[in-house]
Amino acid sequence: MSAGRGLAYKIVPVTTFEQNCSVIWCEKTKKAAVVDPGGDLPKILAAIDELGLTLEKVLLTHCHIDHAGATADLAETKGVPIVGPQKEEQFWIDLLPQQSMMFGFPATKSFSPNQWLEQGDTVQVGDQYLEVRHCPGHTPGHVVFIHHPSKLAIVGDVLFNGSIGRTDFPKGDMDTLVNSIHQQLWSLEDDYEFIAGHGPNSTIGFERKNNPFVSDHRG
Template identity: 70%
Template structure:
């Protein structure tokens, strides 16, 4: 599986374009905004957009989801249904943070722990990792040892838990019981900032180091 990180929105959110090199079919993970930047990556690599994948429904991750789904006639998969209230509040979130108006949508498929999603001939495992939001999910591509973790974990930090239905203890438990067992050799794309590895975070992250 190949990928390119596309920072979008004033929050510099790491949207990811991931694709199957054999079929050139792609998914956009967390299209928070700046669709022109995302479209440019699809065109540059000659990709056919197959679906949208969402880790969670905060505005910087999901704000342009419906616009992209309508423009490209693709389905939306994720997040977990516990984030439905965040989807319903997207218009209010966009006003609060000065984002372009975000449309409410209904995912074509809610995702749960143990589910799988496909992109072309590639398969990613879904892990439900609540704490930052109650319906947050992580996508893991085992063959390339890559996880797309949204706002669960960052290089040197963890996701905020002071939003509605956020919970610090739940987030720590998600990281330690869902992410660490995947292996120290796993590299991850966080929702913001540089990539890192689980090994590096277990060694030096002040919130979740061993």
């Protein structure tokens, strides 16, 4: 658990893909959001209860099965809205039942988000606000969430520690993804930390210098 300046988070790894589901909350109000509930719903619910939080909403970066598999059940169980991603992600939402069968996940329901997000939107968690940036390439409707006071970003499968998201799935595109990283993430200061969809956290500055796919020094 870390962050500060009004926002805290706990990473809850879920599914056999070890996806970094994030419980984020306003330190003042204890109101929370779950970002990318990919599966293992009891584990997510236990984390919310253990932290003494009140869930306000589900936030989605994108809708591959390991990020969105438990979304419908969590929203229904807690009676909260589903917010995001960007509307082009409906393609992957509609395929969730097929994705669950393909990867051996529990049966998964598709859903309709209560709110689509667009570039420049903000989402509120308690008294805290996160900026939304549209970062297509891994999937067409992928978004990232940025909490500027704590210099924390939640980037899903756009950027990883030492790597970037796959683009060999339907509607993925490498040039689009690289452009998203350059335009939407490299504009952040070097000391912004990010939670990736898989693996350890990193910083924008470290990846700008060292990431073999998108660093300033590649090639």
